[in-house]
Amino acid sequence: MLEVSSCMKVSHFSLRMFASLLVVTLGLCYCRTDSNQTFLGIPQLFGPSEALLGEIVVFKCVMPNHPKNESVLLQLYNKDNDKRLGESTSLSGEAGTFTLLIKLSHEGNLECLARAQNNSHTMPTVSRTHRLRVVEGVKEAQIFVGSGQVELSKDENLELLCEITAGNHVSYKWQQNGQPISPSPSLHLSDNSLFISRTTSENIGYYTCMATNYYNQTVFSTSTSPDVEITVDLLFSFIPYNYRDYEEENILSRPAPSDVVSAPDISFTVLKEDSYNYSAVVTCESTIGTLPVTFSLYNRTELVANVTSDNRRAIFKLPLVLDQYSGELQCNADNGAQVAHSQWLPLEVVSVGGPVTMHYDSDIGENFAVIGLRLYCKVAKGSHPRYQWFLNKTLLHDKGSFYYVVDQPPEQSILLLSVGRSSAGTYHCQVSDSFDNTTAISSWEQYLDKEVLNRPPVYVVAVVFGCFTALILLVSVCCIGVVYNRGLEMERRVVAYEGELDLREYGEDAGVVRSARGGEFDQTSEASADEWP
Numbered sequence: 001m002l003e004v005s006s007c008m009k010v011s012h013f014s015l016r017m018f019a020s021l022l023v024v025t026l027g028l029c030y031c032r033t034d035s036n037q038t039f040l041g042i043p044q045l046f047g048p049s050e051a052l053l054g055e056i057v058v059f060k061c062v063m064p065n066h067p068k069n070e071s072v073l074l075q076l077y078n079k080d081n082d083k084r085l086g087e088s089t090s091l092s093g094e095a096g097t098f099t100l101l102i103k104l105s106h107e108g109n110l111e112c113l114a115r116a117q118n119n120s121h122t123m124p125t126v127s128r129t130h131r132l133r134v135v136e137g138v139k140e141a142q143i144f145v146g147s148g149q150v151e152l153s154k155d156e157n158l159e160l161l162c163e164i165t166a167g168n169h170v171s172y173k174w175q176q177n178g179q180p181i182s183p184s185p186s187l188h189l190s191d192n193s194l195f196i197s198r199t200t201s202e203n204i205g206y207y208t209c210m211a212t213n214y215y216n217q218t219v220f221s222t223s224t225s226p227d228v229e230i231t232v233d234l235l236f237s238f239i240p241y242n243y244r245d246y247e248e249e250n251i252l253s254r255p256a257p258s259d260v261v262s263a264p265d266i267s268f269t270v271l272k273e274d275s276y277n278y279s280a281v282v283t284c285e286s287t288i289g290t291l292p293v294t295f296s297l298y299n300r301t302e303l304v305a306n307v308t309s310d311n312r313r314a315i316f317k318l319p320l321v322l323d324q325y326s327g328e329l330q331c332n333a334d335n336g337a338q339v340a341h342s343q344w345l346p347l348e349v350v351s352v353g354g355p356v357t358m359h360y361d362s363d364i365g366e367n368f369a370v371i372g373l374r375l376y377c378k379v380a381k382g383s384h385p386r387y388q389w390f391l392n393k394t395l396l397h398d399k400g401s402f403y404y405v406v407d408q409p410p411e412q413s414i415l416l417l418s419v420g421r422s423s424a425g426t427y428h429c430q431v432s433d434s435f436d437n438t439t440a441i442s443s444w445e446q447y448l449d450k451e452v453l454n455r456p457p458v459y460v461v462a463v464v465f466g467c468f469t470a471l472i473l474l475v476s477v478c479c480i481g482v483v484y485n486r487g488l489e490m491e492r493r494v495v496a497y498e499g500e501l502d503l504r505e506y507g508e509d510a511g512v513v514r515s516a517r518g519g520e521f522d523q524t525s526e527a528s529a530d531e532w533p
Contacts, residue, residue, distance in 0.1 A: 040063070040067065040072065040115070040116060040122055040124065040125045041063055041064050041066075041114075041125065042064070042125050042126075042127060042128075043062065043064075043074065043112045043113075043125060043127040044062045044064065044112075044127055044128075045059060045060075045076075045110060045111065045112040045127040045128070045130045046059065046060045046061075046130075047059035047110070047130060047132070048132070049130075049131060049132065049133060050132075050134075050135060050215060050216060051100075051102045051132060051133070051134055051135070052102065052134075052135050052136075052137075052215060053102055053104060053134055053135065054101070055101075055102045056101055056406055056408075057099075057102060058097060058098065058099050058100075059097075059098040059100065059110070059112075059130075060096065060097055060098070061074045061076065061088070061095060061096040061098070061114070061127065063090060063095075063114060066090065066092070066093035067122070070119060070122070071089055071090065071091050071116070071117045071118060071368075072089070072114050072117065073087060073089055073090075073114070073115050073116075073117050074090055074096030074112055074113070075087040075112070075113045075114075075115075076096075076098045076110060076111075076112055076113075077110065077111050077113060078109070079108065079109040079110065079111050079129060080108035080109055081108065083105065085098060085100060085106065085110070086099070086100065086363065087363075087364075087371075088363060088364055089365070089368055096112070097363075099363070099374060099416075101404060101406065101416060102134055103134070104134055104136065106132060106134055107132055107133060107134040108131075108132065109131055110130045110132055111127055111129055113126050114126075114127075133169070134168070135169060135213060135214075135215045136166055136167050136168050137221035138166065138170055138211045138212065138213055138222060138223045139165050139166040139221075140164060140166070140223060141162055141163070141164050141209055141210070141211040141223040141224060142162075142163055142164075142225050142226065143160055143161070143162055143163075143207060143208070143209055143225045143226075144160070144161045144163055145159070145160060145228065145230075146158075146159030146160070146161060150228065150229060150230055151231050151233065152199050152230065152231070152232050152233065153232070153233050154200065154201075154233065155198045155199065155200075156232075157195070157196065157199070158194075158195070158196040158199050158203065158230065159193065159194070159195050159196075160174075160193065160194040160195075160207060160209070160228070161192060161193050162174075162193070162209035162211060163192070164211050164223060167211060167213055167221065167223070169214070170192070170211045170212065170213045171211075171213070171214075172189075172191065172211055172212075173209070173210045173212070174194050174207065174208070174209050175207070175209075175210070176203075176207055177205040177206055178290070181194070192209075192211075194207075194209075199230075199232050200232065203230060203232060204230060204232050205229070205230065206227040206228070206230075207227065207228050207229075207230060208225050208228075209225045210222060210223070210224045210288070211225075222287045222288060224287075224288060259288060259289050259335075259337070260289060260335070260338040260340075261286050261288070261290065261293055261335040261338055261340050262286045262287050262288045262289055262333075262340060263286070263340040263342060264284045264285055264286045264295065264332075264333045264340060264341075264342045265283075265284070265286075265342060266282065266283070266284055266329060266330065266342040266343065266345050267282070267283050268280045268329070268345065269281050269384075269434075270320065270349055270384055270433075270434070270435035271435065272435050277319075278320045278322060278349070278435070279317050279318060279319060279320055280317070280318045280319075280320040281316075281317055282297060282318060282329060283313070283315055284297065284313070284314045284315075284316070284331035284333065284342065285312060285313045286312045286340065287312070288312075289312060289340075290335045290336070290337060291310055291311075291312065291335070292308050292309060293312050293314075293333050293334065293335045294306060294307070294308045294309075294333070294334045294335070295307050295308075295314035295331055295332065295333055295334075296331070296332040296334070297314075297316045297329060297331055297332075298329065298330045298331075299326075299347070300327050300328055304316065304318065304329075312333075314331075318347070320349060322349050322350075322351055323349070323350055323351055324348070325348045326347040326348060327346075328344045328345065328346050329344070329345045329346075329347050330342055330343070330344050330345070348383065349383055349384060350381055350382055350383040351433060352379055352381070352382035352385050352431055352432060352433050352439070352441060353379075353381050353382065354379060354381050354441075355379075355380055355441070355443075356377065356378070356379050356380075356429060356430070356431050356441045356442060356443040357377075357378050357443060358376065358377050358378075358427075358428065358429055358444065358446065359375075359376055360374060360376065360448075361373070361374045362374075369454055370419055370450070370453040370454055371418070371419055372418055372419060373415075373416075373419060373423075373453075374414055374415070374416055374417075375389075375414065375415040375417065375427060375429075376412055376413075376414055377389070377412060377413045377415070377431070377443060378411070378412045379431040379441065382410060382431065382433065383410055384410065384433055384434045384435060385431050385433065385434065386409075386431065386432050386434040387407055387409070387413030387429060387431055388430045388431075388432075388440075389403075389405060389413070389415050389427070389429050389430075390430065391423075391425045391427055392425045393426075401422060402418045402420060402423045403415060403416060403418070403423070409434075413429065415429075417448075419453060420450065421450070423449070424448070424449035425447070426445050426446065426447045427445065427447075427448060428442055428443050428444065428446065429442070429443045430442045430443070
């Protein structure tokens with residue numbers, strides 16, 4: 001009775017201890033859930049600070065301290081308009097990659113937001129802001145008169161506006177009769193406007209504006225407006241005595257401008273004359289400079305031709321042999337004020353040849369689903385390739401509802417895809433010479449759709465299946481071993497049990513058995529005694 005009471009006391013004590021431990025554990029878990037939330041490390045965003053409109057750029061978001069066994073969703077945002085620009089999933093610390101086809105709306109302060117996908121107790125973090133400046137080329141500068149009148153009376157106000165059809169981050173310069181205009185007490189310059197209070201004879205002349213923007217601290221694009229002639233109707237009492245002499249000397253007409261010519265750009269295209277003859281069409285062009293401009297084309301030190309142009313542009317035509325180095329070309333531009341030189345341009349055309357390869361990268365969204373693709377097409381050789389993309393043998397043009405083609409000749413062409421129902425199908429790219437499409441080389445075909453892209457790779461399935469098979473075999477071997485051991489144990493028990501039964505069955509005659517065995521022993525002993533000499 002005493003032993004039973006002691007056991008009951010021990011059981012009650014154990015139950016109380018277990019209940020106390022359970023309450024403490026739950027309390028610790030509750031406190032940790034509410035007050036000890038973990039934080040991700042601060043992500044770091046890397047990318048260019050300037051980009052051109054229509055350019056493809058890549059931003060990367062890096063987690064310095066990636067949590068173990070955690071997948072992190074990285075999202076790129078424009079803080080200024082709260083627009084999400086892309087997302088990527090980091091499984092084991094790899095950097096998130098965001099490929100952007102630059103638009104004007106991308107300009108602003110960019111941020112990378114990091115959040116754990118499968119842990120609601122981990123607080124998201126945000127990178128430092130990264131300023132992106134988007135540059136668009138300047139086009140079609142033109143002067144507008146505020147009053148609409150180009151013939152003014154003396155002491156009237158004059159306002160000129162320099163407007164452009166495209167471009168941003170623009171700086172403006174004004175010229176009167178080819179000379180730069182500087183601010184004065186009666187002349188104010190503000191952004192794209194010029195304002196003159198109380199016009200005089202000094203304000204008569206031809207006005208032009210020049211709109212320029214910069215990329216990487218160098219001039220990117222410039223547009224010069226057509227001239228606008230401003231006249232001022234002077235009263236007779238204020239006309240100088242020798243007014244007619246001035247008029248005869250063209251003082252009131254446009255003076256000869258003296259802008260120096262800019263270094264010309266040089267480029268060439270290939271023209272197929274017939275099946276065997278080709279020509280190189282060389283273009284030399286300066287952006288600014290007094291007209292006319294005389295362009296001279298040189299092949300190394302040999303003068304090829306001269307052309308005098310009234311629009312800062314000249315075109316030359318040269319015979320060309322494919323797949324043969326034909327020298328180096330340079331353009332010289334001369335307008336009397338300065339001689340400017342272009343860069344050297346190798347004159348060599350390599351025909352398209354070799355295999356055409358195609359591969360793709362994918363963008364991963366939430367739940368590890370593929371949401372976008374970047375298909376790359378490259379040719380082994382060719383200086384003037386033309387790339388074409390096909391979906392189900394149908395040509396894809398520059399832009400569609402689910403795709404965008406970005407050519408980067410001669411290196412490659414990129415097809416940007418938004419993965420969905422419309423994008424499913426068989427893709428391939430085809431490359432030919434831009435000047436001759438009679439011969440084209442195609443890549444291998446690749447079928448892509450949402451299910452295929454989100455299906456596990458074959459090697460992953462093989463590894464999982466192999467591991468599963470090995471696990472089944474291991475469990476089977478263990479089970480067989482256990483069953484075999486149990487069988488041996490049962491056999492031993494049966495043998496022992498049978499032995500016990502034999503003893504019980506013959507228990508009553510045990511003495512007889514023992515006597516008989518003793519008799520046998522005695523007989524043997526007697527026989528031995530008899531045989532002893």
